[in-house]
Amino acid sequence: MSNNNELIDFLSLRELFLSDDRYFIPVYQRNYEWQERHISQLLNDVRDYYLEEADKNYYIGTLIVNRTKNSEYTYNTFETIDGQQRLTTFNIIACALKFSLENENLFCKEFNSFFKQPILKFESRIFADKTLNQLHQFGRINPDFSNANTKMSEGFEIVKDILKSIEDDFKTRQTDRSFSGYLHYLFNSVILTRVQVPQGIDLNHYFEIMNTRGEQLEKHEVLKSRLLSYLSSDEPAIREAFNKIWEACSDIHNYVQTHPNFSTDLRNKIFGKKWFSFRPKNYQSLFLNFKGNNNTEIVISFNDLVHDKSKTSSINYETKQNQELDERDNDRFHSIINFENFLLHALKTYVADDLIKNISLDDKRLLTNFESYTKDMSIEEKNRFSKKFIFHLLKLRFLFDQYVLKREYANNKDHWCLKMVRYYMKGENGRTNASFNYVNTFNERRFSTLHNIRRSLHDETLILLSMFHVSNPTVIYKNWLFAVLNYLNEAYSYEPLSEEADKPNGIELTDYRDFLRDTATHFLGYRYLNEQPYEYDDIIIFDMDDCAYATNWKNYLRYGNIRNNLVFNYIDYLFWLEQPTKRKDFEFSFRSSVEHFYPQNPMSDKNKIVDKVLDSIGNLCLISASKNSSLSNYMPKAKADHYKDSNSKESIKQLVMLEILTTEEEWNKSQIKDHEKEIFEKIRIALNCI
Numbered sequence: 108m109s110n111n112n113e114l115i116d117f118l119s120l121r122e123l124f125l126s127d128d129r130y131f132i133p134v135y136q137r138n139y140e141w142q143e144r145h146i147s148q149l150l151n152d153v154r155d156y157y158l159e160e161a162d163k164n165y166y167i168g169t170l171i172v173n174r175t176k177n178s179e180y181t182y183n184t185f186e187t188i189d190g191q192q193r194l195t196t197f198n199i200i201a202c203a204l205k206f207s208l209e210n211e212n213l214f215c216k217e218f219n220s221f222f223k224q225p226i227l228k229f230e231s232r233i234f235a236d237k238t239l240n241q242l243h244q245f246g247r248i249n250p251d252f253s254n255a256n257t258k259m260s261e262g263f264e265i266v267k268d269i270l271k272s273i274e275d276d277f278k279t280r281q282t283d284r285s286f287s288g289y290l291h292y293l294f295n296s297v298i299l300t301r302v303q304v305p306q307g308i309d310l311n312h313y314f315e316i317m318n319t320r321g322e323q324l325e326k327h328e329v330l331k332s333r334l335l336s337y338l339s340s341d342e343p344a345i346r347e348a349f350n351k352i353w354e355a356c357s358d359i360h361n362y363v364q365t366h367p368n369f370s371t372d373l374r375n376k377i378f379g380k381k382w383f384s385f386r387p388k389n390y391q392s393l394f395l396n397f398k399g400n401n402n403t404e405i406v407i408s409f410n411d412l413v414h415d416k417s418k419t420s421s422i423n424y425e426t427k428q429n430q431e432l433d434e435r436d437n438d439r440f441h442s443i444i445n446f447e448n449f450l451l452h453a454l455k456t457y458v459a460d461d462l463i464k465n466i467s468l469d470d471k472r473l474l475t476n477f478e479s480y481t482k483d484m485s486i487e488e489k490n491r492f493s494k495k496f497i498f499h500l501l502k503l504r505f506l507f508d509q510y511v512l513k514r515e516y517a518n519n520k521d522h523w524c525l526k527m528v529r530y531y532m533k534g535e536n537g538r539t540n541a542s543f544n545y546v547n548t549f550n551e552r553r554f555s556t557l558h559n560i561r562r563s564l565h566d567e568t569l570i571l572l573s574m575f576h577v578s579n580p581t582v583i584y585k586n587w588l589f590a591v592l593n594y595l596n597e598a599y600s601y602e603p604l605s606e607e608a609d610k611p612n613g614i615e616l617t618d619y620r621d622f623l624r625d626t627a628t629h630f631l632g633y634r635y636l637n638e639q640p641y642e643y644d645d646i647i648i649f650d651m652d653d654c655a656y657a658t659n660w661k662n663y664l665r666y667g668n669i670r671n672n673l674v675f676n677y678i679d680y681l682f683w684l685e686q687p688t689k690r691k692d693f694e695f696s697f698r699s700s701v702e703h704f705y706p707q708n709p710m711s712d713k714n715k716i717v718d719k720v721l722d723s724i725g726n727l728c729l730i731s732a733s734k735n736s737s738l739s740n741y742m743p744k745a746k747a748d749h750y751k752d753s754n755s756k757e758s759i760k761q762l763v764m765l766e767i768l769t770t771e772e773e774w775n776k777s778q779i780k781d782h783e784k785e786i787f788e789k790i791r792i793a794l795n796c797i
Contacts, residue, residue, distance in 0.1 A: 114303040117166075120197055121294040125221045127182040130172065131228045132191050132235075139195050139235065139258045143265045143699050143732075146196060147581050150269050150293075154276075155469060157292040158284055165292075168193055170301045173308075188304065196266075197299075198225040198239060199259060203266040204290070206246035213287035218294070235259065261732040264700050268732075275670045279640040326473045327357060327447045333477070334496065337489035348397040349497050356504045359442045359449060362528045363504045365543070373397065374530075378505070382530040382543065383611040385505045388601055390498035439545075440524075441514040447473050448582045449507070453500045454480065456593050464644050469583045499596075506595040509548055510614055511588070512572040523573045523694060525549070525565065527611065549616045564616050566687065571623040573695040574680050578673035580697050586643035590626050593647065594619075627677055632794045635670045636660035657796045661787060666701060666722035675701075675729035675760065681789045682759040693759055700732040702757075704764050705774055706740050714742060720776050725783030728764065730757035743774035 118126075149167075156165040170193070172185035187194060201222045208215045225243055229235040238256040242263050274286040331353050338346050355366035364374055364382045376396040377386055387393035444452075447470040454476060455466040466476050481489055508527070515524040527548045533541045549565040575587040599613045626647075633651055634640040638658040645651070662668060669675070676695060683690045704726050709715055720726065738746055747765050767782060768774045790796065 114305065116301045117298050118301055119295050120201075120297055120299070121221050123197070123299060124201065124223075124226060124294075126226075128185060129182050129226050129228065130185050130187050130194060131230055132187050132195070132232070134230045134232070136187065136191050138232075139192065139256060139262070141192050141196055141258070141262060143269075143697065144581050145192070146262060146265050147269050148583065149193070149196065150200075150266075150273060151581070151583070152471070153293050153297055154273055154289055155471075157289050157296075158282070161284065161288070161292060161296075164296050164298045166298045166300060168299065170194060170299050171304065172301060173304050174306070185301075185303075190299075193299075195227060195259070196262065198227050199242065199262045200266050200270075200293075201225070202239070202242040202246070203263050203270065205243070207267050207270065208290075212290070213285075214290040217291065221294075232256075264732040268699050268701070271667070272670070275668075279670070325447070326470065327450060330450065330474060330477060334493045337481075337486075337493040339490060344397065345394055345494065348394055349493065351397075352497050352501050356449075356500050357446045359444070359446045360440055361437060362440070362508045362545075363501070364508075364528050364530075377501075380530065380532070382528045383509065384613060385502055385599070385601075387498065387502075390494040393498045393501070394494070439516055441516065443512065443514070443576050444582050444585065444588065445470070448585070449504070450500070451476060452585075452589055452592050453496070453503050455589055456503060456596050457496060457499050460648050463648055464642075468585060468589060502599075503592060503596060506599060506614075507592065509611070510595050510619065511591060512569060512576065523569055525569045525572065549610070563687065564620055566691075567684070568616065568620045568623060570680060570683060570695070571620070571627065574627070574676045575623075575673070577695045577697050578671060578676050586647070587626065587630070589643075590647040591623070594622050598622075627673070627680070628794050630671075630673060631677060631790075632657040632660075632796070635674055636663045636790075636794070638662075640670075657794055660790070660794070660796055664724040664786065664790070666703070666727055669701070669724075669727075672699065672729060675727075675758070677793075678724075678786060678789070679729075679759040681793060682763055690759055696731075696757075698729045698731050698757060700730055702728050702730045702739065702761075704728060704743055704746070704761070705779065706742065708740055709742055710740050716776070718776060720779050720783075723779060723783045724786050725779040725781070728758050728761040730761065743768055 153165060153167075156163075168190060170190035171188045173188055175184050175186050202225065204218060205222065208218060225239050227239060229239075235256045238259045242260070246263075273289065277284065277286040277289065331350075335346060335349060338349065351368040355363050355368045358366055364378050369377070373396060374382060377393070378384060379386060387396065448468065451466065451468050451470065451473060455463055455468065458466060458480065462480070465479065481492060484492060510525070512523050512525050514521055515526070524545075525548050526545045528543055529546045530543045531538050531541065533539070547565055549568070572591075575591075576585075579585055579587060595614060598615075598618065600615075602612055629646050629651065630643075633646045633654060633656060634643070636657045637655065637660070639655060641651070641654060663670060664674065675698075679693075679695070683693060703721055705716065705721060707721060738749060741749070743764075747768055750761075750765060764774070764782065767778055771778060
């Protein structure tokens with residue numbers, strides 16, 4: 108579909124592949140770098156639009172090109188200037204579908220009618236060209252991937268896994284939408300806007316313009332503007348406090364207590380003298396703490412607060428009263444979520460139970476979610492909502508920082524951590540100056556008799572949190588995180604702490620650990636291992652005692668039927684729980700590819716086993732796509748030799764299978780069936796299944 112402007116075309120993916128146009132990626136462009144989170148977001152975003160607005164096109168972005176003349180080709184050629192990551196991904200998706208679409212899928216015939224070959228070439232990158240051609244011709248069945256582009260081959264595996272997950276999701280939904288309908292929508296209603304730069308343009312000048320475009324307001328800034336507009340012009344102090352709190356909360360990677368918007372006195376009032384408790388019980392008491400605590404005498408208007416960053420930054424940072432904040436390391440911690448998604452969790456934990464299902468955990472819906480919630484409110488109700496919400500936001504951000512894992516980067520290493528900020532006054536424990544440090548959230552004095560058991564509980568809590576996160580690595584639709592934040596918000600205790608208290612008492616460790624255990628078993632029992640899966644919100648909010656639990660659960664522990672990576676990661680957790688000391692160095696990582704330990708397609712046909720036992724949980728584990736692409740056709744002993752010389756162990760279940768192989772000196776049907784029985788028994792006990 109061409110626009111009146113000859114330089115702009117609106118192309119569906121089907122039209123993109125049907126046309127005679129070809130695209131090449133110039134050598135100055137960076138290599139293909141998309142990871143699972145990028146591919147997952149693209150495919151899942153399309154699914155969401157298909158489910159909600161199937162009658163409308165989804166405009167996925169812009170492809171900026173420069174039309175070139177090349178006597179080598181008989182078709183139109185375009186140099187790709189911007190959008191090559193997305194364009195490469197579309198080609199990988201098409202290659203993956205060529206080998207994963209079943210004939211009975213209603214979209215299969217249509218797909219084969221328009222996809223004949225990739226429409227992409229890479230300038231001076233023979234390995235990238237070779238990889239794409241191999242994926243198109245052979246898929247992943249014994250392809251020649253020597254010197255391949257690993258990101259592209261990994262992307263192929265990731266696409267297949269995500270599409271399988273989406274297909275399974277449609278099977279469980281009570282809707283007239285289908286997976287074949289989704290694929291039809293993907294290729295016919297997803298529109299790419301192709302923009303040709305004018306002939307003869309100076310491309311260097313064009314890049315300079317592209318890189319110096321003014322920044323647009325982000326959605327959370329628009330939302331802040333709207334919520335501030337609900338506050339009366341007669342409340343300048345409250346508006347200023349609102350702005351300070353919002354800016355502190357938006358600094359998502361650093362602990363909220365350390366933000367320079369808060370003076371020392373203000374921190375003591377809100378977070379206690381040691382910074383690890385939350386004192387205000389409502390928005391009235393929160394705003395009272397700001398009275399007389401202005402860092403500056405600057406008076407600003409509402410427009411200044413929202414639009415003039417130079418003035419707000421003077422309030423935020425001009426008077427940095429606390430020298431100890433010089434110690435704040437902005438790159439040490441990394442949050443598992445961005446601020447816009449955190450705002451959605453804040454709204455979802457704020458609203459009444461009967462409205463929770465109306466709040467989507469997708470940041471594309473940030474503004475519409477808030478609009479829907481406030482549209483029928485009076486002026487007074489909107490005013491009160493803004494005040495109550497900013498209180499709730501700060502409390503939830505404090506709980507998020509203190510009781511939800513982060514990624515910590517220190518001493519040239521990175522790992523999951525569950526830490527809190529602890530402030531030490533001058534003279535405390537012999538300190539010559541006041542300072543703060545990051546310590547384990549559930550901490551005991553080193554010589555306490557409770558130290559070892561609390562350390563064990565702390566480790567298990569961190570393992571459970573990281574298990575949930577790596578099973579759902581995208582920042583959207585973190586239903587487990589909603590469950591956690593909802594629990595923390597309701598369970599937090601305001602019991603006062605003594606001045607000598609060395610740890611917070613707001614959340615009890617054993618109760619929190621038990622809640623995480625229960626959430627995992629409920630997700631499996633009511634959703635992933637259940638013939639009729641329940642919605643996440645129902646599982647999290649409502650009493651499920653009278654609902655069917657884990658029906659025909661063994662059917663969902665087979666290759667092709669496993670609905671979520673949490674199934675694999677939960678099995679790893681159960682093995683870890685048996686021997687936490689032996690497995691103390693284990694850490695959950697982002698893995699998305701299912702490995703058959705005994706291969707489906709061994710390099711030699713004489714080793715091939717044609718038996719459904721290969722697809723049982725006893726022969727499967729979860730590993731990274733790169734490992735699976737390089738080792739998938741190796742026999743178990745060859746894999747064992749590889750891992751023996753490698754520091755990388757992909758999963759505890761994989762280690763267990765390697766240990767069985769070492770002990771019994773073989774891995775065949777017998778070992779697979781025995782290991783399957785072992786897994787079944789662990790799941791049965793953990794979930795209390797029949």
